[in-house]
Amino acid sequence: MKLIACPVENLLKPVRSVSGIVERNQSLPVVSNILIEQTGGSVCFVTTDLDIQIRTTADVGVPGSEGRFTVSAQKTSEILAALRPLDNIEVSLTEDGLAEFATSGGRFTMQTLPAQDFPVIKPQNWASTFSIPSKTLRYLLTMTAFAMAQKEIRYFLMGVLLVVEGSKLRAVATDTHRLAYCEAEVDDLMQAERVEAIVPRKTVRELLRILPEDDTPVEVNLGDTQIGFNFAGIEFFSKLIEGKFPDYQRVMPTEDTNPQCVRLNREELLLALRRVQILTNEKFHGVRWLFSEGELLIQGNNAEQEEASQTLSVPWRWADLDIGFNLLYMIELLSNLKNAEVDFHFAATPKSVLVTMPESTSFRYLIMPMRI
Incomplete structure (x- = not known):
């Protein structure tokens, strides 16, 4: 019984939309499958991991037919991704209950599991x-x-x-x-x-x-x-x-608790940190920031007694400050920000640091110092 007939790309899109939550090793085998429910031209695709459920529909069905089955999400995604996007594909259920994916160049036959065994999450009343x-x-x-x-x-x-x-x-x-x-x-x-x-x-x-x-x-x-x-x-x-x-x-610091604000170029700082990362301890990821008048020195080392340092010109005008940070935390932060400059708010002594974006209060970031 033919249930689906369409270009490959039209079927791949809904399958990809729902397949991301499916994990390979499931104690309940049917949870590794996509539930496909076809009624005429409309086809519904559902996946779940018992905590998350994703459902979408696509007009890829064969008018006049109807069917429900589940088939491996991973294999289905891989098969469709390997085919030419504009080729036509037909999906059928055989008399033996197998799912058959056929194109002009060949066919794939896969095992199915009963649709009635597929666990569906029902939405609750929304507050x-x-x-x-x-x-x-x-x-x-x-x-x-x-x-x-x-x-x-x-x-x-x-x-x-x-x-x-x-x-x-x-x-x-x-x-x-x-x-x-x-x-x-x-x-x-x-x-x-x-x-x-x-x-x-x-x-x-x-x-x-x-x-x-x-x-x-x-x-x-x-x-x-x-x-x-x-x-x-x-x-x-x-x-x-x-x-x-x-x-x-x-716990969030404020500009009152951290009055020493220095504005740094995001890209320059990110590049400096990535250079220091090359010779930084791969287990602890700790780096030192040493502020002095008009300068920031970033230092890192590893267990082989190798060291790396980078110096940046910065508008620092307070007493010298020696503070340590987790290098990966800083790199993740700066990689997610897209603006040209970043404001770092320090207290007079090494404690939690506030990071903000210039002329914006919508984003705030707290990072605890490390003892290096």
Whole structure:
């Protein structure tokens, strides 16, 4: 029974949209598959990892036919990616229940699993709903996601905190050694009561992969244990992380606590750090910043007693300061920022440093010093 007939590129697009969350080694085999539901010309594609679910549709079906099956997400993606985009492809279910992908140059026959065994996440009742341009949501996540914890006993740090309050949407992430904060004004958003949600790390990464880089509206739905995103024909549901996120407002330095502000050229600083990185300890990644009148000396070394240093001319006019940082944290920060200059706010003694963008209060970054 023929269910799908279209150019390869028309089928590859929805398959790629939903396949990113699928992991190879699953204890439940059907979760490694895509659920394909065809009713006439419309075909629905669904994947899940039991915590996240992505659904999209495409008009690639054969009118007058109907069918449901699941097939390997990884193999399907690889087969379609290996074919010529403009070639026509037909997808059929054989009498033996196999899925057959056929083009003029050959065919691929794969095992299927019953569609009724596929676990579908049902959305809950939403407590808050609003719309935001896709590029704005991407910006908020991009500017904070790099500070998420990777492996942390405090599981609630392995994600991005979203805070909806008034007309603002805030994103915050921290691994306790650094903290990134970014906010944006959202048109027509007026949330009377503050709403918070911790979005898991994998969900954030997947959103950054598939969110359009334009003004496509994204409908965001927040519930007690779920978050949903609807955009560009995609429905995206995810469980939230339960737990109490740290009080980021209490730990964030201010320009009053850190009055020594020096403005540095972002690209020059990034290049200097990457040069020093070549001979820096690969385990601890620690580098020293030594400020003196009009100068910044960056030093790094490794276990082989090799050293690297870079000197930059900077408008430093306070007492000499010797402070250490995690090199990778600084490189990640500067790589995500796109503006020409960056403001570093230091206290008179080595303690947490505030990083901001000139003439902007939407982004703030805290980094703790290292003892070198």
